[in-house]
Amino acid sequence: MGRAHYHEHHHHAADRPHDRMPYADSTVADGDLRPVDLRRRQFLRRLGLVGAAAAGSGVFGGPLAGPAMAASQQPLSGVDPRRYQWLAGDHHVHTQYSYDALHTVMQQVEAGAEHGLDWMVITDHGHTAHEKFAVEQTYADVLAARDKHRDMLLWQGLEWNVPGGEHATVFFEASKDELTALHAFERLFDGNVNGTNPSSDAHEALALDGLRWMSAQIDKGAIDSALMIANHTSRNGRYSPHEMRAYRDTAPHIAVGMEGAPGAQNDGAPVPAGGGGFRGGYGNSPGTDSWPGFPMEAYRTWGGFDWMTAKLGGLWDSMLAEGKGWWITTNSDIHRANGSTMDRPPVSDDWYATHGKYPDPVDTGTPQIHADFWPGQFSRTVVGTARRNFRGVMDGIRSGRVWVGMGGLIQGLDLRVSSDGHDYPATLGGRVSVRRGGNVKVRIAIQLATQPGGHGEIPRLARVDLIRGAVTGAAADRDTFTAPDVSVVESFEPGRRTNGAQVVFTHTFRNVREPFYVRLRGTDGKRQASGSIEPLMDVQGDADPWSDLWFYANPVFVDVR
The missing domain is CATH 2.60.40 (Immunoglobulin-like)
Known part of the structure; x- marks a missing residue:
């Protein structure tokens, strides 16, 4: 059978307005905060990212303006296209630090290098156990992989459970503060961690607050750059058109696009070569949190591409018709590689919850059938950049110098x-x-x-x-x-x-x-x-x-x- 795509949705958070979160409002005294909000404020102070005053309206204000936004809309004519080198990569890679994945960071990076990738982003799921245990452990593995594979540009990112929406890749420019900022972002804004996954106006507003928070960290110099890319956008119908436009218009230098084609491309292949399921894992129907305006055809892939991209004159075109950039990418979304002989050793049911990771996989000697390809084995995002470094690739994605290919x-x-x-x-x-x-x-x-x-x-x-x-x-x-x-x-x-x-x-x-x-x-x-x-x-x-x-x-x- 094909690998299931797991989604943990916690429903205990109250639906309240998030246009100004209490822990970020300098006019609210510590003693007036709920215990959970006081812990969040203390967490930020401990990290030194923002103080109570700095976390106020300047961070969570209205749509962004100024040079950061203008830069994403600048024309590229007048620049000789021959100056760009084109680097292949994958921005959606899971490891043993995800609650539903298998491979180590090093195994993923070595596979990506073998299949000709130049850059990768490790994006384990936001989760209470991940936030509590895994962020620092993953970073140590990322540093080791960077040291061994000097030609690979490797980020530690996050698969963000977008409040009120779906999943998204989030990553910051690699620097001394990337870990601190990533950890803070997951604690403050991840839907699994904070119980804000269900669709609601309040949760949609919190997602925009997350984008503003990232922008504020750039403005104050805590991080140098950030990107958000919406993942498997039609799989569950969770991303409404107005949410897509709100992400782009709130932070166009951060929220730059979406997966044109999802990972899990082997899931629909006939048995025994594949999973016998749905290509990309797109086998769902409208649910409680789905936007009701989408037709049933939106919940399937078309030639392996998401309906939002594949439909001529569809949602992607409707956004481009506004004359603004909204770019597409693709990736592996790898959890378990098809054909790999590796498998997880037996563990207790609560292992991930108490460790934030699974043990290293062991070699069974028997090839396994899974939905996913190794990074670069099937899908790749090719980015034009004037500089082979972290900022160069991020700027190339931000500017839309990207084409995506299969096989x-x-x-x-x-x-x-x-x-x-x-x-x-x-x-x-x-x-x-x-x-x-x-x-x-x-x-x-x-x-x-x-x-x-x-x-x-x-x-x-x-x-x-x-x-x-x-x-x-x-x-x-x-x-x-x-x-x-x-x-x-x-x-x-x-x-x-x-x-x-x-x-x-x-x-x-x-x-x-x-x-x-x-x-x-x-x-x-x-x-x-x-x-x-x-x-x-x-x-x-x-x-x-x-x-x-x-x-x-x-x-x-x-x-x-």
Whole structure:
């Protein structure tokens, strides 16, 4: 059977407004606080991150403004795209420090290095036992892995149980204070730790407070940088469209996007090769905490991608239609690697609760069947960065210089969008400006695959789609999840080119009158809807991931002057 995706939801927290939390309000005396809030205030004081006064309205105020927000919206035209190096990574990796995972930090990093990754983020689940025992232990393992694998950029992050929402990757720029800040964030804002998982207006407000808190730590110099990426966004229907927009608008330099494709890609493969379940673990139905506006099709993957991304003119496009960045990534979400011979030794039922980790796995000598691939084995997020360091990768993700691929379908991607009067074209995540009535040129260069995939064959790219969407401005209804003016303007077929060859396609938008964006996707063409080029909904137990490969790229915006 496929690995279950566990979610611990505690319901004991009172639903009260969180626009100003008592422990963070300098006008509330210690003696007037509930014991739990007093402990939180004392915890922050002990860490030296914020005092009572510093935790007031400056931290939990309204939407952010100023240079930090403006930087995330800056156009990238005028920067030569050739300056970027493209680094592959995985921002969603679990270890023995998660209540439902197996492998050690070192095993995950070694697997990622073996599969060609340049960067990784360890993201164990927020949990009371994790917060109490595991944060420091994990950090020691991360430091050891960094020391052994000097070429791997390795973060210790957190899979945040977003209050009122779902899961999200959160990580800070690696520095001397990353552990302190991460520990404080988990204690203050994790839905499992604080019992704020259920959907409510108060819990949604607390999630925004968490984003403001991170921003305040950047402002005061406690941390240098932070990112949040929403994970498996449609799996349980927990992320409403208005929550996505609220995250982005509250902290656009931190909340930058979502998983375009989830991990657990082997879960839907036929038995015995896989789990016989649902690809990505997307086998759910609407629940108590699901946003009621989503159709049933939203709870399944489409060509391995989340419905929010795969649906042409869907939620992702509706957010891009506002002319603001909201970027996609992908990852392994690995808990237990398919084909690994490792397994957990017998332990008591309360082992994790009392230790915050499981013992190191032991070698059984028998390959195990699981839902997950090793980091980099199947899915990868490729980031364009001018510097091979922690800040460089984080800035690349923040700027949307990202494309995502499955199964090694392509080796490299170079998208350039240009108009007259610009020194350099814009690449992924960037913007160009064109005079009304002028032309915009798109150049797509793709390096074809060179290595065999899971079936021993080198994947073959069958088609590349150039997608155009109109930029129409802020949505009047923040729960909008459709964008009607989105279409595939041209499809390209590489033909039977030599493995590893570069193929180049071009398209010109003439007499441009209104702003728009362009984005790319590509496929091996083995599975698509009848009479259509759109991806098909994945079928339970009949979704071999290696036989339905796609890549997607983040957009370039075109402004009209």
